[in-house]
Amino acid sequence: EAGVTQFPSHSVIEKGQTVTLRCDPISGHDNLYWYRRVMGKEIKFLLHFVKESKQDESGMPNNRFLAERTGGTYSTLKVQPAELEDSGVYFCASSQAAPPYEQYFGPGTRLTVT
Amino acid sequence: GDSVTQMEGPVTLSEEAFLTINCTYTATGYPSLFWYVQYPGEGLQLLLKATKADDKGSNKGFEATYRKETTSFHLEKGSVQVSDSAVYFCAYPFYNQGGKLIFGQGTELSVKP
Numbered sequence: 001e002a003g004v005t006q007f008p009s010h011s012v013i014e015k016g017q018t019v020t021l022r023c024d025p026i027s028g029h030d031n032l033y034w035y036r037r038v039m040g041k042e043i044k045f046l047l048h049f050v051k052e053s054k055q056d057e058s059g060m061p062n063n064r065f066l067a068e069r070t071g072g073t074y075s076t077l078k079v080q081p082a083e084l085e086d087s088g089v090y091f092c093a094s095s096q097a098a099p100p101y102e103q104y105f106g107p108g109t110r111l112t113v114t
Numbered sequence: 115g116d117s118v119t120q121m122e123g124p125v126t127l128s129e130e131a132f133l134t135i136n137c138t139y140t141a142t143g144y145p146s147l148f149w150y151v152q153y154p155g156e157g158l159q160l161l162l163k164a165t166k167a168d169d170k171g172s173n174k175g176f177e178a179t180y181r182k183e184t185t186s187f188h189l190e191k192g193s194v195q196v197s198d199s200a201v202y203f204c205a206y207p208f209y210n211q212g213g214k215l216i217f218g219q220g221t222e223l224s225v226k227p
Contacts, residue, residue, distance in 0.1 A: 004157065033215075035217075042118070042203075042219040043203060043205075043217040044217070045214040045215065101209070101213045105157040105159070106157045
């Protein structure tokens with residue numbers, strides 16, 4: 001069974017540009033989460049999808065971030081326009097809709113904004 | 115507020131040394147507690163967990179005991195190997211908020227031969 005995959009693994013963009021990160025969850029996982037780790041600090045929750053619906057987006061930093069989950073399958077996270085403080089590692093995780101709800105993480109996308 | 119605090123890294127040990135990574139948490143109630151590990155170039159993996167007070171989680175020689183009285187979940191291993199070099203994260207889930215995880219800042223462990 002394939003795990004959670006993320007693309008790209010690395011992205012370097014200039015301030016003001018747009019970047020789109022993609023996450024493909026484990027097949028059949030209704031729950032999809034986005035997290036971010038900035039500069040060696042704690043990993044912070046960004047948002048949670050249940051199928052195609054946003055369940056909780058309380059962690060989204062501001063309206064420059066837009067997340068979608070097409071048809072309840074893969075998800076994208078767009079940053080537009082990117083700012084320096086958006087640099088970090090963006091993780092995606094997925095879990096089943098039933099206990100034990102263990103989240104399986106992707107390898108992350110390292111975003112560098114210069 | 116809800117938070118997890120881990121000992122700061124990086125931690126550098128020689129092979130076969132004893133490891134302790136401290137973790138304390140602030141939460142409403144008594145959540146399940148997790149340790150995640152991120153090996154170089156890989157995603158986060160659940161290393162071990164404990165679901166209630168006094169439970170001991172264990173895996174791959176690592177152990178952690180859920181201490182309600184000290185709100186702690188310290189990670190220990192009696193004899194580390196070079197292959198244990200990774201970043202370790204303590205975390206707990208908000209099950210009544212969709213299961214999102216609250217993480218500590220991570221502790222980088224480097225084990226030298």
